[in-house]
Amino acid sequence: MNALSAQDRDLILATQAGLPLCAEPFAAVAMTMGTSEQDVLSRFQTLIGSGVIRRIAAAPNHYKLGMIANGMSVWDVDDAAVDKLGQIIGELDFVSHCYRRPRALPLWPYNLFAMLHGTSRAEVEDKRTQVAQILGSACRASDILYSKRILKKTGVRLSKRGD
Amino acid sequence: MTAKPSTAIEVLDDLDRAIINRLQLPLPIEPRPFAAVGLELGCSEAELIARTKTLLETAALTRFGPFIDAEALGGAFCLCAMAVPAERFDAVVEIVNGFEEVAHNYERDHALNMWFVLATDDPGTIARVAQRIEDATGCEVLLFPKEREYFIGFKVAA
Numbered sequence: 001m002n003a004l005s006a007q008d009r010d011l012i013l014a015t016q017a018g019l020p021l022c023a024e025p026f027a028a029v030a031m032t033m034g035t036s037e038q039d040v041l042s043r044f045q046t047l048i049g050s051g052v053i054r055r056i057a058a059a060p061n062h063y064k065l066g067m068i069a070n071g072m073s074v075w076d077v078d079d080a081a082v083d084k085l086g087q088i089i090g091e092l093d094f095v096s097h098c099y100r101r102p103r104a105l106p107l108w109p110y111n112l113f114a115m116l117h118g119t120s121r122a123e124v125e126d127k128r129t130q131v132a133q134i135l136g137s138a139c140r141a142s143d144i145l146y147s148k149r150i151l152k153k154t155g156v157r158l159s160k161r162g163d
Numbered sequence: 164m165t166a167k168p169s170t171a172i173e174v175l176d177d178l179d180r181a182i183i184n185r186l187q188l189p190l191p192i193e194p195r196p197f198a199a200v201g202l203e204l205g206c207s208e209a210e211l212i213a214r215t216k217t218l219l220e221t222a223a224l225t226r227f228g229p230f231i232d233a234e235a236l237g238g239a240f241c242l243c244a245m246a247v248p249a250e251r252f253d254a255v256v257e258i259v260n261g262f263e264e265v266a267h268n269y270e271r272d273h274a275l276n277m278w279f280v281l282a283t284d285d286p287g288t289i290a291r292v293a294q295r296i297e298d299a300t301g302c303e304v305l306l307f308p309k310e311r312e313y314f315i316g317f318k319v320a321a
Contacts, residue, residue, distance in 0.1 A: 058186035090313030
């Protein structure tokens with residue numbers, strides 16, 4: 001729905017691998033693109049304003065940070081309460097992703113997904129208990145799915161061609 | 164399975180942890196963003212930049228840059244799951260991974276034992292690709308599109 005201009009696409013392509021780590025990173029990007037710092041700043045502001053770019057930020061490596069255990073916890077939460085509770089769960093330090101998704105009954109009654117991280121599986125289970133306490137009686141059932149194997153992992157990136 | 168845990172966390176000091184937590188939040192879009200963030204964290208611009216470089220080199224951070232919302236660009240993502248019979252699992256992995264729209268794929272310990280993410284250029288394509296995967300594997304593909312995201316981020320205990 002939101003077509004990118006060629007200049008916006010070039011800006012994303014120039015920075016998606018990483019913003020230069022220097023005192024004036026936007027000026028550095030502008031230099032490589034042959035444009036002005038002001039142009040880069042205003043394009044980023046516009047792209048963030050329109051939601052195409054969520055933020056310029058760091059992605060942590062959970063594993064390297066000692067969080068070697070993780071589990072996808074899933075919860076069947078009362079529809080009337082799920083958004084309020086989901087926000088609280090999403091704010092917990094040990095939750096990296098928290099989403100509301102549709103149920104797939106009868107096999108899958110869960111509508112709230114929260115990825116839990118810990119230094120061990122026991123710690124993840126402890127955190128799961130903390131989430132259960134927060135959800136309280138609004139939660140009817142829950143489960144946790146540990147990953148056994150990564151079968152495929154490719155980053156999602158903007159392709160170079162305009163497709 | 165008694166691999167030594169990563170030691171990266173052990174060499175992080177309080178400032179590193181504060182940097183990791185702060186840099187997951189939006190960088191200000193201004194000419195000297197690291198000076199502004201350094202002010203928040205009580206360190207100099209130069210120190211923040213040097214430490215961020217080290218955190219990237221040691222892979223405590225995997226990336227520092229714009230987070231693109233492919234959905235805002237018209238693209239679509241969908242979490243999908245299948246219950247794959249154990250004896251066919253490896254063959255089904257091969258088929259599913261062969262679809263270029265499959266971005267991530269994980270084996271999980273549940274009756275729904277295969278969880279993957281479809282990434283396509285437009286939302287309408289998700290259902291078509293899921294159908295092609297069903298046809299190719301003979302397994303039903305359950306779709307779990309994101310209805311709402313509750314994002315705050317991940318913090319390292321200070």
